[in-house]
Amino acid sequence: MELWVVILVGILALLAGVALGFFIARKYMMTYLKKNPPINEQMLKMMMMQMGMKPSQKKINQMLKAMNGQMK
Structure with missing residues (x-):
């Protein structure tokens, strides 16, 4: 596999992980604050x-x- 493909896949996986982590953390905090004002x-x-x-x-x-x- 070529090096640029590996780097591109790595960067895309990193961006997807950051975005997914942000939305999961946001949902968790909204639920927590709703249950525990x-x-x-x-x-x-x-x-x-x-x-x-x-x-x-x-x-x-x-x-x-x-x-x-x-x-x-």
Whole structure:
């Protein structure tokens, strides 16, 4: 087999591996973040209390909805 064919096949295999790895990692992270959101209602409430705010349920729901909207 000629050298340029071997090099071409190697480069194509490398590019295919990088592309496939990227999409698999992206899908895995999207699934992980959907199952385990980075912040929940209790965390948000605690953060607001530490900042000196008295959080109402309406305000917490608004912030959670805004965060979830950014995730999509």
